Amino acid sequence: MMDLFAAPPHPVDGIRVGIGGWTYAPWRDNFYPKGLVQRRELEFASRHLTAIEINGTYYGTQKPATYAKWAAETPDGFVFSAKAPMRIMQSRALAKTGPQIDDFLGGIASLGDRLGPIVWQFDAGLKIDRDAFAEFLQLLPGQVDGRSLRHVLDVRDPAFVDAGFIELARRHGMATVFTDSPDYPSFADVTADFVYARLMRSRSDVATGYPEVELSQWHARAHVWARGCEPVDLPRLTPGGAASKPREVFVFFISSAKERNPAAAMALLKQLGSG
Secondary structure, eight states: OOOSSOOOOOOOTTTEEEHOOOSTTTHHHSSTTTTOOOOGHHHHTTTTTTTEEOOOHHHHHOOOOHHHHHHHHHHHTTTTEEEEHHHHHHHOOOOHHHHHHHHHHHHHHHGGEEEEEEEEOTTTTTOHHHHHHHHHHSSSSSTTTTTEEEEEEEEOOOOSSSSSHHHHHHHHHHHEEEEEOOOOOOOOOOOSEEEEEEEOOOOOTTSSSEEEEOHHHHHHHHHHHHHHOOTTOOOOOSSOOOOOOOEEEEEEEEESSSEEEEEEEHHHHHTOOOO
16 A cells, blocks of 8 residues: 655656546545545645646636645645636636636635646637737736746637747747647647646556656656757647746646556656656
8 A cells, every 4th residue: 555644756857747636536446545535635646746737626616715725735845736717718708807817816826835837728619719818818917915826828729729829828928738639739839937738648558547668758858848948759830949947847647548647647757756
C-alpha cells in the first residue's frame, strides 16, 4: 500500500504534473489504497502529484470555505488549476460577464497560495464573436486579493484557432492549451511565461497509460519548455519564437483512459526525478 503521508513530490525545473479531478470510482481500485475513505482522497492524491485541475468548477462554483478546505488538505507547494464556470463560458454576451468573472475569482481566491492557472474553456460548437472575445479578455484581471493570476485559453473551435488568436493571447500574456488529442485543435505556440499541456491519449491496455518511450518524449518536451525554448516536433500555427526565460510548465493527464491517468502522471514524475 502507498503511504498516505509519504514525502510529496516536488516540481523539478518548474515542471508540475497532475490529473483532472480527484474523485473517480475506478481510481479506488488502482490509485487510492484499499479502504481509504473518500474524504481523504484529495489528501492522498496531492501527496503523489504536484498539481490537479479542478473540473467541478466548470459545472458550479464552490463556497470560499470549500476552497479553503481543499487548500488545507494539500501539502505546501501543491497547486490547483481550475476551469471557469460553464455559465460564463457559454454566455451569449461574453463582453458583459465581468460581474460573474469577479464573483468566481473572488471565491476561488480562497485557495490562497494553492491557486494556479485559471482555464477558460470554450467548447467545440460554440460560435465565438472575435470582437466579443477580445472584450472578454480585457475583463480577466491580472490579480485577485493581491495575488497574481495566470489565465489559460482553451478554445476548441478549429475555425477560431488561427494566427490572429495566437497574437491576441500573446498580447494579453495568456497561455493557450497544448492539447495532445485528435479531437481538439492541437498546437504548441507559446503565448505566455508558462506552458499548459493536456495529454489526452492514455490507453487502457497500458498500465501507465502511456508507454515508457512516449513518457520519455513528454519528459524531454517538458524540459525544453521549462528552459524557455519550444519543442520542434510539435505542431504550431505561427513561426517559432526566440528562446526566453525559464518557464513554469503544467502537464495534466486528462480524459481518454481516465483510469490510467494517475499512473501516467506518477510515471512521468518518476522520470523527472520528483516521484
